[in-house]
Amino acid sequence: MSGARVRAALAGIADAAGLSLAERSVPGHVAELSDALDPRDRSWSYLILAVLRTRIPPADDVVAFARRWQSEGLPVAIAPELRRAGRGRGPVARVVNATLVDVTDTSRSPYTTGIQRVARETVAAWKQSIEVCEVCFDPDTGRLRARSDNSPVVPFGGRFVLPEIAVERARSTAIASIARFSRSATLAIGFDCIPMTTAETCGPGMPGAFAHYLSTLARFDVVTPISAAAGDEFRGWRRMLVGVGLEGPRIDDVDLPFTVGDASTVDVRQVLGIDESDPIVLAVGSHEPRKNHVRLLEACEVLWRRGIRFTLVMVGGNAWNTRRFDSLLSRLRRAGRPIVTRSAVDDDVVWGLYRVARVTAFVSLNEGFGLPLAESLAAGTPAVTSSFGSMAAIGAERGALLVDPRSVPDLTDALASAVTDDALHARLVAQTSGVPQGYGWSDYAARVLERLDAVTVEAQGDV
Amino acid sequence: MSGLELGAALRSRLLEAAPVLLTEISRSELSSLTDGQLLRGILESARDSTRRAAWLAYVAIAGAFPVPTQLDDFESALRLASDSTLVKDAVTSIDIGDRRHRRPDREITVVQNLVIADVNFCATHAHNTGIQRVVRSVMPVWRGASHPHLLVAWTDDDAGYRELTEVERARVVEWTHDAPRVTPQPAEPGRIIVPWGATLFLPEVPQYAQCGPIVAMAEAGVVDVDLIGYDVIPITSADSVAAGESERFAIYLDVVKHARSVLAISDTVAAEFEGFVAALPTQGLTGPVVHSVPLAVDVPAGARDAAAAARGTADIPIMVCVGSHEPRKNQEAVLFAAERMHREGHELGVVFVGGGNRVAYADFDRRVRRLRRAGMRVESHRRLDDDGLWRLYGRARFTVFISLHEGFGLPAAESLAVGTPVLVSDSGSLAEIATLGGCLTVDPRDDEAIADGMRRMLEDDELIARLQDEAMSAPTRSWSQYAERLWQLVGKPSAA
Numbered sequence: 010m011s012g013a014r015v016r017a018a019l020a021g022i023a024d025a026a027g028l029s030l031a032e033r034s035v036p037g038h039v040a041e042l043s044d045a046l047d048p049r050d051r052s053w054s055y056l057i058l059a060v061l062r063t064r065i066p067p068a069d070d071v072v073a074f075a076r077r078w079q080s081e082g083l084p085v086a087i088a089p090e091l092r093r094a095g096r097g098r099g100p101v102a103r104v105v106n107a108t109l110v111d112v113t114d115t116s117r118s119p120y121t122t123g124i125q126r127v128a129r130e131t132v133a134a135w136k137q138s139i140e141v142c143e144v145c146f147d148p149d150t151g152r153l154r155a156r157s158d159n160s161p162v163v164p165f166g167g168r169f170v171l172p173e174i175a176v177e178r179a180r181s182t183a184i185a186s187i188a189r190f191s192r193s194a195t196l197a198i199g200f201d202c203i204p205m206t207t208a209e210t211c212g213p214g215m216p217g218a219f220a221h222y223l224s225t226l227a228r229f230d231v232v233t234p235i236s237a238a239a240g241d242e243f244r245g246w247r248r249m250l251v252g253v254g255l256e257g258p259r260i261d262d263v264d265l266p267f268t269v270g271d272a273s274t275v276d277v278r279q280v281l282g283i284d285e286s287d288p289i290v291l292a293v294g295s296h297e298p299r300k301n302h303v304r305l306l307e308a309c310e311v312l313w314r315r316g317i318r319f320t321l322v323m324v325g326g327n328a329w330n331t332r333r334f335d336s337l338l339s340r341l342r343r344a345g346r347p348i349v350t351r352s353a354v355d356d357d358v359v360w361g362l363y364r365v366a367r368v369t370a371f372v373s374l375n376e377g378f379g380l381p382l383a384e385s386l387a388a389g390t391p392a393v394t395s396s397f398g399s400m401a402a403i404g405a406e407r408g409a410l411l412v413d414p415r416s417v418p419d420l421t422d423a424l425a426s427a428v429t430d431d432a433l434h435a436r437l438v439a440q441t442s443g444v445p446q447g448y449g450w451s452d453y454a455a456r457v458l459e460r461l462d463a464v465t466v467e468a469q470g471d472v
Numbered sequence: 473m474s475g476l477e478l479g480a481a482l483r484s485r486l487l488e489a490a491p492v493l494l495t496e497i498s499r500s501e502l503s504s505l506t507d508g509q510l511l512r513g514i515l516e517s518a519r520d521s522t523r524r525a526a527w528l529a530y531v532a533i534a535g536a537f538p539v540p541t542q543l544d545d546f547e548s549a550l551r552l553a554s555d556s557t558l559v560k561d562a563v564t565s566i567d568i569g570d571r572r573h574r575r576p577d578r579e580i581t582v583v584q585n586l587v588i589a590d591v592n593f594c595a596t597h598a599h600n601t602g603i604q605r606v607v608r609s610v611m612p613v614w615r616g617a618s619h620p621h622l623l624v625a626w627t628d629d630d631a632g633y634r635e636l637t638e639v640e641r642a643r644v645v646e647w648t649h650d651a652p653r654v655t656p657q658p659a660e661p662g663r664i665i666v667p668w669g670a671t672l673f674l675p676e677v678p679q680y681a682q683c684g685p686i687v688a689m690a691e692a693g694v695v696d697v698d699l700i701g702y703d704v705i706p707i708t709s710a711d712s713v714a715a716g717e718s719e720r721f722a723i724y725l726d727v728v729k730h731a732r733s734v735l736a737i738s739d740t741v742a743a744e745f746e747g748f749v750a751a752l753p754t755q756g757l758t759g760p761v762v763h764s765v766p767l768a769v770d771v772p773a774g775a776r777d778a779a780a781a782a783r784g785t786a787d788i789p790i791m792v793c794v795g796s797h798e799p800r801k802n803q804e805a806v807l808f809a810a811e812r813m814h815r816e817g818h819e820l821g822v823v824f825v826g827g828g829n830r831v832a833y834a835d836f837d838r839r840v841r842r843l844r845r846a847g848m849r850v851e852s853h854r855r856l857d858d859d860g861l862w863r864l865y866g867r868a869r870f871t872v873f874i875s876l877h878e879g880f881g882l883p884a885a886e887s888l889a890v891g892t893p894v895l896v897s898d899s900g901s902l903a904e905i906a907t908l909g910g911c912l913t914v915d916p917r918d919d920e921a922i923a924d925g926m927r928r929m930l931e932d933d934e935l936i937a938r939l940q941d942e943a944m945s946a947p948t949r950s951w952s953q954y955a956e957r958l959w960q961l962v963g964k965p966s967a968a
Contacts, residue, residue, distance in 0.1 A: 049920065068711075069799065076808045076919070080815070178715065185711060205707060206729075206751050208722035209540075209687070217719030220710035227708070238754040246708075248747025252740045253708050253877045254899030254916070298541075307548055333541060337548075375755040397756030413756070417551065 015094050018060045018101045025056055025104040025165050035091065036084070043083035051075045052165075055190035056104070057087065059163040061094040063102045064152045065183035071190055102152075102161040105142060108168045108461075109193075110135070113145045113180065115173050116156060121356070122327075123380045124200055127235065127265065128172040131198070134454030146180045153183065164191045168465055171197040171229075176218035181225045188228035194465040197226055198457065199234035199260070201377030202242035203299065210299035210374060212329035229258040230464040233457050235265045238399035239377040259464065263456045265378050266448045267403075269387040272361035280358065281322065281349050288319040288367035288428055291390075293359060293381035295328035296335075301372050301414050306337045308421040312428065313346055319367065319428050324359055326352025363388035367434070368427040372414035376400055382409065386444050391437035393423045408441035481535065481577045486510045488580050489532035492668060493517045493525055508559070515562050519550040526550065527692040528582075531666055534566050535578045536631035539684030542567060543692065572631040572685075580632075582666045587621040587963060588633070588695070589614075589673040592682070595625040595640035600647070601796075602882065603702060606737075606767065607675045608647040613955035615645050619963055621673070624665055630681045632664035667695045673962050674699035674727070680720045683727050690730035697731040698962045701762070703879030704744045705800070712800040712876070731760040735961060737767045737880045738901040763961055767880050768951040769908065771889040775862040779890035782866030788849065789869040789930060790821045792892075794861070794883040797828030797854075801875045802916050803836065807843075807850075809922045814848045818930050821849035823864060825856050865892045869936060870929045873902065874916035881905050888946050893939035895925050910943030 012035065019038040023030045028045050030038050046053040054075040058066035066074075077086040115128040135141050143156035144164075152161050164187050175181045188195045204211045204219035211219075226232055227250055234240035240262035247257040278285060290309065294300045302323070309321050341348060363369065369385035369392040376382075379400050385392050386408050394400040396411035405411060412423045426433055487510070490502045494513050497505075505513070511533075518529035526547050530538045538546065549565035550558070567573060593599075594607045614621055623644060624633040636644070672695040678686055690697045706713050706721035728734060728745070729752060736742035742764035749759035791810065795801040803824060810822045824840070833852075840852045856864065865871065871887040872895040881902045884894045888910045896902045898913035906913050912935070914925035928935055 073804070076804075079919075080808070080811060182711070201754075202751060205722055205725065206748075207755055208719075209684075209726045211722075214715075214719070216722035217710075217715035217717075220707050220718035220722060221715060223707065224709065224711040241754050242751040245747045245749070245751025248750060249704050249708050249744045251743045251747070252703060252705075252879070252900040254897065303544070303548075307552065310552065333545065395756065398754040417548070 012095065014097065014101060015061075015091055018094055021101060021104050022057055022060050025060075025106075026053065039084050039087055039091075046083075048075050048078040048083070052190045052192050054078065055186065056163070056165055058090065059165075060102050060104060061087075061090045063097065063099070063161045064150065065163070065186050067182050068186045068189055071186060100160055102163045103155075104165050105155075105162045106165060106167040107142045108135075108139060108170065109142050109144050109162070109164050110170045110172060111145070111175070111184070112143050112156065112173065113175070116143070116145055117148075123378070124173050126380065127198065127200070130450040131172050131454045131457065134451040135458060137451070138455070139458070146175075146177075146183065148177075151179045151183060164193050166192045167194075168461060169193040169195045170461065171195075173198070174200060174219075174222055175225065176215065176222050178218065178221055181218075181222045185225040185228050188225065188230075194461065195229040195258075196231045196233065196457070196461045196464065197229050197258075199226070199232040199239055199243045199377075201235075201239045201375070202246050203375050203377070205246065206242055207299060207375045210297065210330075212297070227253070227255050227257050231259045231261055231460050233261050233263045233460050235263070235378045236399040236402065237262050237264070238397075238402060242377075261460050263453065263460065265380070265383070266450055266453050267383040267387040267444050268449055269363060269384040270356055270360045272364055273355075273357035275358065275361060277358060277361040277365050281351070283320050283322070283347075283349065287347065289362070289365060290319050290321050290424065290428065291362055291366035291369045291385070292321070292323045292371070293325060293362075293369070293385075294371070294373070295325040296323070296331045297328040298330050298333075299374050300325075300328075301374055303333050303337055304414065304417050304420060305370055305372055306334070306341060307417050308424055309348075310341055310346065311417070311421045312425055315425070317425060317428055320347040320349060322362060322366070323348065323350045324352075324354050324362065360384070360388065363390050366390050368393060368424070370424065371395075371400065372412065372420060373400065374414060379403055383444075386441045389438060389441045391427060391434060391441065393420070393427055406440060407443045408437045408439075410437070479576060481579055482533070483507055483510070485532045485535060485578075485580045486514060488582055488666075489528050490514060492582060492584075493521075493528060511563075512559055515550065515558055519553075519558070523547065523692040524694055527688065527694050528666070528668065529562075530566070531580065531632070531664075533563060534573055535576050535580065535664065536570075536572045537633075537664075537685035538688050540688045540691065542570070543688050572629050572681075575627075575629065575631060578631070578662055578664050580664045580666045582668050583622060583670060584668045585670065586667075587619070587671045587673055588665070588667050589621050589623050589675060590625070590633070590678065590682075590686075591623050591636075591644050591676060592625040592678070593676050594644045595623070595636050598643070603676055605882070606700065608644060609768065609951040610675060610955040610958060612645045612647075613952045614959060617956070617959070619959050621963075622665070626679075626682055627661060627664065630679075630685070632666070632685070634661040634663065634665060670695050671732075671962060672697045674731075676700075677702065677721075677724055678727065680723055683723050687726050687730055690727070697727065697760075698733045698735060699728065699731050699760075700958075701728070701734040701736040701741050701745045703737075703741055703877070704748065705877055705879070708744070709800055709877040712798065729757055729759055733961060734760045734762045735765045735958060736762055737765070738904055739764045739766070740901040740904055741879050765954065765957050765961070766904070766949065767882070767885070768949045768954040769885040769889055769905075769946070770948050770950050771862070771886050772858070775858075775886075776890050778859055778862035779866030779892070782863040783891075786821065786867045786869075788819045788821050790823060790864075790867050791926070791929070792823045792825065792864055792868040792871045792887075793873070794825045794871065794887075795873065795875065796826045797824075797833040797836065799832075800877055801826070805874060805916065805919060805922055806872055807836070807839065808919060809926045810850065811843060811848065812923050813926055813930060814843070816927075818927070820869075820930060822851070823868075824850075824852040825861065825864070827854050862890060865890045868892050870895055870939070872926070873897070874914060874922060875902065876916055878902055884911070888943045889948060891940055891944045893929070893936055893943055895922075895929055908942075908946040910939045910946055912939065 208216040250257040371382040392409040395414040553561035706718040752759040870893040873884040897916040
């Protein structure tokens, strides 16, 4: 049995290298590979290790194997790998030359974060136009598997696309190895560099893991940031690579679309128990520190004290470091302030909320894009948002009041105007018609694909 | 409020802060105020003024520096309180459960318009590599030149700055290798140094718990922060360090974000930090100005003599590789190339020097022993005193330093300073050092290029002679020049 498994693996390696094996014995196969392949091209070491191990080898292993092959010969270097492969079970990894899309998190997670929405919509759109092989890293073994039949695969000579972020170290290590050695054209969607540039607002563990993910992206051919502001972060990071002596990927911004789904027929006010006459101030997003919801609550409290009537609706959960938020929220609740919070709401309820809200408050300290802001404006509802980055780019002249989100007085004044000044509100509503029309997810996905096509030819064979 | 009796320490802290915050009241009037009047006056002034004033009021009340969110909560309490609840709301907003807030008996000294140098690590540790060597070279020059500055360290509970003890001061400005290794526990200070309108000089990378309080001071405008930028290795070479190190560095970048200037130790590091600064407008910040202030290229008196005395004493050509043992330093590639030279029949001796994690180098040392049994002249030393190092450089035909990422590359600079040629990486800060002369550059990620370079260094006597000449005549930059250049940038008056 074990000999057959090893021979199948070696046949797969030979096939991927364009060789047909004449010998029948394992040592004969190894000798043929040794004659035909040059260890100085490390993609061969990657290929051999990946197939024999049924998992992507870390770059350090690839380099160490190649050196040993070079100095002591392939039979010596490969011997321990053959022994281990012979003891292994299960199918031998299949070498795949195709467009692989890594949807590990998106396929696993029940949440719909911004990142997962982008990944889902994009991959769905790609499937309409090209052959896509969706792949996932197995959380326990680190194996890369085809999503269709769960079989282990080894990318080689095709394209590898990362439409989400990969922060588990084993996965990110494997992807770095793919980018360096698999002769694949590689593209990643770049969401932001927040865990590097705004680490103080992140949950513990994220900045360290994210730095590793960035070191993986350093080996990619192209990164497509989701906005010009996110692009500025990635271009800044790419400049930081000068000390490592790596050029880094091409950074090509592809803006996300402004879309909002159809609202269901449910009466959102009734569902949430909000009086018909009360204006709604809507905040969509988790209560993590970066979203700045503590200052937003304080600003709302000032408005309520001034006697301004409105209900604050906050939709979002799944956050960290919310102690300060929770404590202020319960204080305001005790004081009888009209605040409605929901952690899990169907998309169509959110879309319904955008339509009935007086104003959306989205005053984050840093965003790659800001989907809730774009969605609110696409629904024709004005917003109060931060005066910099992607939020300013999305909101300026399109129905948003721009404020310094670190200043509670500024935030308070802007919210007061949006809620009480009908003429201003009408002007802002009119401005929302400036939101780009007719650019949807399929257009976005097509633009990203163009960037991948552009690098495919030049990137293949690059090691 | 008349019945309010505060502890003596609190009253003393309020009296220290009051002249700064309550400028309209004379000092004699201040001391006649009751505790309650004093507290209310300071809180009212903080409420009606800037975040900077709120910071000082917080420190006076808590006896500790706040992190940004603590200052946010304090300011929020001031804004939302009514006149009648001001004192209660403000005081109760301070998180007394915080481990940095458990010493209400400390007093404070406000220090204005001065350069304050945070040398916490050098003051409290005897460790002496990279950063510590820079600090211990710079601070004595500043002292010798009578540049007015104050050395500070953190209290054990990271509550705030304190003055150094005599032993600690000596460890920073009179460093010797036989300095006491054991850290005498500093008498737990009863007094915190409170900067006000000062320049805060950070020649070290502050520790994780100290970043928050420094950021709060910087963004509130209490201090202008000027820091030495050493590298961004934990970010851009995150694949070669532990995740925790990257994480701590990302938190340190919050300090960088709010600094006035970064004094980068090489042009390459300046470019790295400029890249980071270019990422900041996305969050509405402009970030620090970045200056390139390259480190000294120099060795202590006696090093050149020690090296010269050892020159020509080796029986075969020696290649030396100095640096801590970690993947980034690329010792594996050096060993691989050296082994190839040996197989090709070159006569050479290889000496690795550098400490590190035992687990990290165990496998390397095992292979070194195996090669030695196979007849190759190769050694790996984990410890070597300075004098031994200079003699080793002197005996060497050349050194090899093909690290994948360095902020500066002290071993390469020191090899040049004693006249020994270097095989060095062709990118980043090491390429900068190569422009001084005396170096042959190779791509550190290309095994063939490394072997070719090593072969030339072994075979080509003319090349070695030329590189030796270049190394001997390379311009030196002394530590005092470096320290003076720093002072020109740091010592200018603070705008804060």
